[in-house]
Amino acid sequence: xxxxxxxxxxxxxxxxxxxxxxxxxxxxxxxxxxxxxxxxxxxxxxxxxxxxxxxxxxxxxxxxxxxxxxxxxxxxxxxxxxxxxxxxxxxxxxxxxxxxxxxxxxxxxxxxxxxxxxxxxxxxxxxxxxxxxxxxxxxxxxxxxxxxxxxxxxxxxxxxxxxxxxxxxxxxxxxxxxxxxxxxxxxxxxxxxxxxxxxxxxxxxxxxxxxxxxxxxxxxxxxxxxxxxxxxxxxxxxxxxxxxxxxxxxxxxxxxxxxxxxxxxxxxxxxxxxxxxxxxxxxxxxxxxxxxxxxxxxxxxxxxxxxxxxxxxxxxxxxxxxxxxxxxxxxxxxxxxxxxxxxxxxxxxxxxxxxxxxxxxxxxxxxxxxxxxxxxxxxxxxxxxxxxxxxxxxxxxxxxxxxxxxxxxxxxxxxxxxxxxxxxxxxxxxxxxxxxxxxxxxxxxxxx
Amino acid sequence: xxxxxxxxxxxxxxxxxxxxxxxxxxxxxxxxxxxxxxxxxxxxxxxxxxxxxxxxxxxxxxxxxxxxxxxxxxxxxxxxxxxxxxxxxxxxxxxxxxxxxxxxxxxxxxxxxxxxxxxxxxxxxxxxxxxxxxxxxxxxxxxxxxxxxxxxxxxxxxxxxxxxxxxxxxxxxxxxxxxxxxxxxxxxxxxxxxxxxxxxxxxxxxxxxxxxxxxxxxxxxxxxxxxxxxxxxxxxxxxxxxxxxxxxxxxxxxxxxxxxxxxxxxxxxxxxxxxxxxxxxxxxxxxxxxxxxxxxxxxxxxxxxxxxxxxxx
Numbered sequence: 011x012x013x014x015x016x017x018x019x020x021x022x023x024x025x026x027x028x029x030x031x032x033x034x035x036x037x038x039x040x041x042x043x044x045x046x047x048x049x050x051x052x053x054x055x056x057x058x059x060x061x062x063x064x065x066x067x068x069x070x071x072x073x074x075x076x077x078x079x080x081x082x083x084x085x086x087x088x089x090x091x092x093x094x095x096x097x098x099x100x101x102x103x104x105x106x107x108x109x110x111x112x113x114x115x116x117x118x119x120x121x122x123x124x125x126x127x128x129x130x131x132x133x134x135x136x137x138x139x140x141x142x143x144x145x146x147x148x149x150x151x152x153x154x155x156x157x158x159x160x161x162x163x164x165x166x167x168x169x170x171x172x173x174x175x176x177x178x179x180x181x182x183x184x185x186x187x188x189x190x191x192x193x194x195x196x197x198x199x200x201x202x203x204x205x206x207x208x209x210x211x212x213x214x215x216x217x218x219x220x221x222x223x224x225x226x227x228x229x230x231x232x233x234x235x236x237x238x239x240x241x242x243x244x245x246x247x248x249x250x251x252x253x254x255x256x257x258x259x260x261x262x263x264x265x266x267x268x269x270x271x272x273x274x275x276x277x278x279x280x281x282x283x284x285x286x287x288x289x290x291x292x293x294x295x296x297x298x299x300x301x302x303x304x305x306x307x308x309x310x311x312x313x314x315x316x317x318x319x320x321x322x323x324x325x326x327x328x329x330x331x332x333x334x335x336x337x338x339x340x341x342x343x344x345x346x347x348x349x350x351x352x353x354x355x356x357x358x359x360x361x362x363x364x365x366x367x368x369x370x371x372x373x374x375x376x377x378x379x380x381x382x383x384x385x386x387x388x389x390x391x392x393x394x395x396x397x398x399x400x401x402x403x404x405x406x407x408x409x410x411x412x413x414x415x416x417x418x419x420x421x422x423x424x425x426x427x428x429x430x431x432x433x434x435x436x437x438x439x440x441x442x443x444x445x446x447x448x449x450x451x452x453x454x455x456x457x458x
Numbered sequence: 459x460x461x462x463x464x465x466x467x468x469x470x471x472x473x474x475x476x477x478x479x480x481x482x483x484x485x486x487x488x489x490x491x492x493x494x495x496x497x498x499x500x501x502x503x504x505x506x507x508x509x510x511x512x513x514x515x516x517x518x519x520x521x522x523x524x525x526x527x528x529x530x531x532x533x534x535x536x537x538x539x540x541x542x543x544x545x546x547x548x549x550x551x552x553x554x555x556x557x558x559x560x561x562x563x564x565x566x567x568x569x570x571x572x573x574x575x576x577x578x579x580x581x582x583x584x585x586x587x588x589x590x591x592x593x594x595x596x597x598x599x600x601x602x603x604x605x606x607x608x609x610x611x612x613x614x615x616x617x618x619x620x621x622x623x624x625x626x627x628x629x630x631x632x633x634x635x636x637x638x639x640x641x642x643x644x645x646x647x648x649x650x651x652x653x654x655x656x657x658x659x660x661x662x663x664x665x666x667x668x669x670x671x672x673x674x675x676x677x678x679x680x681x682x683x684x685x686x687x688x689x690x691x692x693x694x695x696x697x698x699x700x701x702x703x704x705x706x707x708x709x710x711x712x713x714x715x716x717x718x719x720x721x722x723x724x725x726x727x728x729x730x731x732x733x734x735x736x737x738x739x740x741x742x743x744x745x746x747x748x749x750x751x752x753x754x755x756x757x758x759x760x761x762x763x764x765x766x767x768x769x770x771x
Contacts (some may be wrong), residue, residue: 083736090515090738211718231726267612270633270719368663411517418737422544429720441538 033356034070035349039102041344044077047306049299051376054076059371060363067362083214085445086414093117096349098357104345105215106145107407107414109153114411119348120151125357134382141401142381145341148383148409154345155364156381160226160293161400162187163339169315170288174198182322183334185228185253188289191265193418195288205257205376206278206290209424210269216419219407220291221341222424225250227325227336227405233416235455241268242442244457249324252429257427258458269428279307291321292298293340298378299393309387315402318396320403330405339404412449419444500752509745515738523741530745544721546746549729554707556641556725560707564645566698569652574682577660588654593651603713606643607632610714626727632715636723640711647710655697659690692764699761703754726750 043053053075061073076099080087086108092098094117122129129152133145138156145156166180169181174194182188188205195204208221226232231246241247257264265287268277279300281287290296301309301316308318313324321336325330329336344363350356362368368384372378376414377390379397387393407413423441425431432440446454474654478486509530513523540547572591578586593603609616610631618628631639663686671681687694709727711717717724717732724732734743 088734094515111516112516115514117515117516117520212716217633267630267633272716414516417738425718425720426543431720440539440542440544447533 035352037071037073037101037352037355037359038076038099039073039101039359040076040078040085040089040099040146040158042080043103044079045076047079050305051299051372054420055368055372055375058362059375060359060368063368064359066363068355068358069101071359073359081212081214082216086373089197090115090117093347093349098347098349100347100350100352101344102347103342103361104146104154104322106154106156106341106343107215107417109146109178109345110147110225110411111398111407111414113153117147117348118153118345120153121153121155121357121360123348124346124348125353129357132188134364137366137384139381139383142323142341144406144409145381146345148344154343155360156341156343157364158378158380159339159341160295160379161339161396162220162291162293163318163400164321165282165290165296166319167285167288167309167315168317168319170195170199170204170285174288181319183326184322185225185382188322189256189261189263191290192257193261196261196263200285202288203263203281204288205263206268206287207257207264207277208269208275208283208291209254209258209421209428210274211418211421211425212270212272214421215417216275216303217421217424219338219430220293221336222250222420223405223407224291224321224336225253227330227338228321229330230323230330230332231457232330232405232408233413233420234410235366235457236243238408238410239453239455240412240445240449242445242454242456243438246437246457247441248434251423251437254424254427257432259430264428266428269425276307278316283307283309294379294393294396298376302376318392320399333403335403337400337404339401339406343381412453415448416445421446473531496563505744505747506750508740509748511741513740513744515740519741526741530742531749533742534745534749544724544731546726548721549724549726552723553639553725556637557702557705560641561643561701562649562698563707564641565648565652565701566643566694568649569654569697571655571696572649572653573656573660574678574686576657578678588657591650591653594646597649599710600713602647603710607714610639633719636715640714640723640725641712643710643714644705648704652697652701655693656690660686661692663689695764698762699757699764703757703761706753706757707750 014143039056041047041049041052041056043056045053045057047053056075056392061075062103064073065071069381070259078088082105086105089098089102089104090112093112093449094115096279109118134155135152142156142159145159146152146154168178174191174197176191176194180191182191187193192205195202207225208217210217213221225228226246229246229249231241231244234240258266258269265281268274270280272278278287279296282290283301292300297316297318299305301308301312303312323334326334344360345362346356366382366383366385368429369382373385373388375381377388377393379393379401380387386398419441422444423437426437426440427434442456498568510527512519512524512526512529513522514520524596534546539545541551542548572587576587579587606612612618612630612632613629617631623627629635667685667689668681671685676684708725709731711723711725712728712731717728726746727750730743730746733739733746
């Protein structure tokens, strides 16, 4: 009997005898991860380590991983619409900053509400580090288990910096020094786009986090003030937008097209790989997941040519809390579908993948900054160095249900400036009216 | 609500040749009536209702939407931002330009031209032309969307390869002139319909008219202007209204440009999609939908009244 016939026959048997124990429970897991594509290591980890081990321990559960290859925003859109109709995967990867808006919209429930009080007895909670615990926490309740946190910096091509006569121990201390380095490279390579600061709608949250936030924090401001009100007009916003204008419009130090095209983020990665871009503002994710050997954007001879520097404030001491250098952290993890048919099994899977045994298997595939303190980071000088230097300087995004919508407006504001459509002042005025419409005038503040 | 479509049917008492009694007829119509009510009439009123609330998919107003009266409509027509890029007024104007350029000028004119030209060519040329034009019309939207995207790509697009081959520089069409890209695209896409409609309209003109004109020594342009166009005027009006409605509502340009860059190709249908399903503002999105519905209703009324006039004549 051919395979197709056999599977057809099995399917018929399965359909007619639903009580068959072997098909008792199906679990669907989704992540924005594709083996050989985006976040390949995560997909590989779940497919090759977590699922076989889990199925061995729970023979009556059949786990399927959906590898989602689209953009972050597209997965968010799909999950929001799925969850609102009671559909969607049982367990899914989730970016922590979306939790408040999903929870307030009734699209996520706390873990103990979905899977029962036994969730609170899980031994792993005590092992989470203080900072990472907050990543999946909202109003005192856990909505998922955080996998890890991250930090952001300027990734550099040391070979190109050297060509432009920049010292090997170069660390810019102001935006001007960063721009000067880019200008020096542009001078010897007129066709290159030395500096990449994410902008535009297509890159989604990567624009807000890696681009806008990293610059804005260097002006001493954040997206919200100390009372949690959204800042809609300020010198910091103008300075940030003018930085974008300098880079993409006035001096063409950055690749404008990459900010406007749908696959722009991948183009920015390709630019770095090909040496078109020498200074790229990204998270440690870029080192961990984008440029390792064997991946699509692998940088040849990486240990020699790829380096990093801290993102400087606009002027020394002008950064948030008076800092000289700035960075920002987010975090991802996995959450449970509130409408899952099999909450117990879904929780069993979620907690199973976050046990040290599985996390260590993940570390073996791709070392990262883990959420659990009892999982060691394998010898990775890059991660050790960056996390020790940058975690003390870091900032988190506001835990606000409107943040996601405001973030979209930030992306539009940057796009309007880098495309040359609007001046920074006009773009900020548009941002102001859009954000006021979202959160109401009472929740905004103007610093000008 | 369910019986409405049924009671309207035997309105004019002409002569009832029904095979079934009224009651049996009603029984047979009920399932269809229920389907129409559930999937057409209820959503219609639901959208109108939602447009008066601030309902969203995410955030606090998802579970507890408030009645906001006309606030969504007032926000759409707020004169301070109405004409700003990415706002309703901007996309409405853009859509009007798009309809004029791609439907009225592009599709109708090109269709008319093609239909006239293939009247006199050998039969095989006519059939070949029809095949190609209709192929452009029947291909699935997603397929041609992707094909055009690939065709126009700056780095590896077919169009740029052809331009380079004859010594012309490459163009970055999707980013530099996105509006003209979607105009050309929609013209290409829809010209087939106009061509077929005009073609059959021309065929309905008795050949003797043209033969008589030939004897009198009329040029092709004179025959077109003085015989063909006046005789198919009704078809032209019908065609213009139909393609205006279709073009007004089209969403396919989204596949080429995503409504961007910087809203430069954000037609109202794409604006509506963004507000409702990317920003998840259902209330405001519903308000846009209601306005689009009203505009379509106006087109439809014109169309129906024309059809009625023709019948009376």
